[in-house]
Amino acid sequence: MSELSVSVLSAISGIEPALWDGCGAGANPFTTHRFLSALEASGSVGQGTGWHPSHLIARLDSQVAGVAPCYLKTHSQGEYIFDHAWAQAFERAGGDYYPKLQCAVPFTPVTGPRLISNRPAVQGALLQAMAQVAKQSGLSGVHVTFCTEAEAELGEAAGYLPRASEQFHWLNRGYASYEDFLSELSSRKRKAIRKERERAQAFGGTISSLRGDQILPRHWDAFWHFYQDTGSRKWGRPYLTRAFFDILHDTMRDDCLLVLAERDGRPVAGALNMLGTDTIYGRYWGCVEDHPHLHFELCYHRAIDWAIEHGLSRVEAGAQGEHKLARGYLPTQTHSLHWLADQGFHDAVADYLTRERMAVGQEIELLTEMGPFRRGA
Template sequence: MTDSPDLIEISMLEALGDIAADEWDACAAPETADGGRPRDPFTTHRFLSALERSGSVGRGTGWTPRHLVARKDGRVMAVMPLYAKSHSQGEYIFDHGWADALERAGGDYYPKLQSAVPFTPATGRRFLTRPGDEAAGLSALTQALVRVASDNALSSAHITFCTEAEAIAGEAMGLLRRTTQQYHWLNRGYPDFQAFLDDLSSRKRKAIRKERERAQAFGGTIRALTGDEIEPAHWDAFWAFYQDTGSRKWGRPYLTRAAFAEFHATLRDDILMVLAERDGRPVAGALNFIGRDTLYGRYWGCTEDHPFLHFECCYYRAIDWALAQGLSRVEAGAQGEHKLARGYLPVATHSLHWIAEPAFRKAVARYLDAERSATDDEIEVLTAYGPFRRGGPADRPDETD
């Protein structure tokens, strides 16, 4: 299809292999031109391709790739990771209630379109544009997304875990804006973990020290591995951890075993694996992805239960590593009010939604207005009851924004 006023051509890809990695990443991670890390590892060609090549998305998964590409004068100016969805699993911004309501009214909610990183509740750009093409690219991708959904008589299109700036711009173009929340750890210029602890109330500081002491007394050692330090045997162990967690949380794991092989082959320099080992074998682990300024906690699992080992591997070791690398933030994934006591504060997350049926759209809009207000209030209350002493981060501007 072509947007004639701006001579922008839109095409749809059924596989990321149909576009060159450098063309995609010129939009998804233009900052890597300096040789550094991508700001967001999850929208890179190699990450999304790993999901496709491993069979974690695609035929039979309910995540069918339908990526959008915008070209101007033959040059790729903007791209969007996009999937046709036959369910709402693996999204972490929940619309099951919307699906139930529409289907009770005689409509078909599925299939729908979803611009997201599958199984990854991490904030990042979804309108991926070359520098200088931001406004035109966002406009072209938004119009194309709505047109594809409308032309195919789909119920809806969703853009989840987008940036706040994208949410504001999308709302101005007529999309519905939704606000939810997660818990993130923010580095306020701490030189080390002790400086972070000094920002906490005395009671919370003592509680974290005791948790770390008990966790580290599990009878083994804890190692943080990245790059070539991660060996194939470590992935074998982590697959066992992941299967255990997946079977309890989701019924079956979202990722295939082949996904971890793909991660090792193409992404290990962007991965931090924290392994707890006892008697020479891994018994628990946490998997993180490394961005330019942010460490993203993604998966945890274990074959042995030890007190507070989860908190040590997932939260405290992540903070340790982020501090050592000078990172500004740790995102610890979806949900979990228990993160608040460990220094992870509530922050707003954003999504955009297009609903085809007018009456249903109005109902969803009313719901989102009320939800935004409730979420804002919840963030304010939770932050006030956080672990920081008066004069700590809750009372200071976010210097990382």
């Protein structure tokens, strides 16, 4: 009989990259050993950040058979599946919501594998181990965020509470060109996008899409300023350190697509994307000059250009943002799982999530109907 065990790893450096990625993490850039290692080595997670690595490693007959990126959390920042109201309610009732166990990629609202294994039994063991760790450590619960739909179904069967959220994704329907894509939009939306792109491209400079060795250290210097500006305005304190981008350049620049706007030889705005095997993931944007519609051009239209040119099937442009709808990004359901140690709290959240899932489903249906595509397209 095979022996299955699960252990906790306090640093990603404690496992060989080939063993971690070999479980199935390599198809998504964010779950790779190199990305998670960049977060830890740069100090973006770890001591003083509220994200304390506690990765799970499943072994079958002493061989690594599954992994899960996990963190002990002392706050709810950088998750993008919001549970602040749960924390407040639990603490008003006299409980301690923090610390909690979070199975996620920090600061990254991107769907991808969380129970990383090609064996359902191993995936189930990882879910059981998370709950066991929470019980033994006196944690309030476990949260598996931006998991796959299949993982959500597995988790629900294991007693976790499923939660539905919404993002906006662009899907490639085999388009031969951007104009081919525009031909499927209503006349009004098509004209609006053309006008928007023309105005953005007339900002007085050039726009380049850079990948791999085309990205130079000076480009990261510029992007760091963009990231600092956006981060300080959006969430108060940028999560990533400057060292993270240096490590990203050293270990992952082939996974990066940096769309850069320059004027008079000076970078003035940029959008950073990560490339998966079949998907572009929009991550960060920033600027030091304001130009009409330049944000939409760099973040959304250029990503579609790249996907069509390189035959990729989708663009995931990050969390929230109904403004993406008019630019061809349609609402898509995303998934998370939640296990809460206190039964009364578990039941109250379960009731809320049932109603929330219904509301999310109705909104996705309504927004899809309101989308820019011609009826029947």
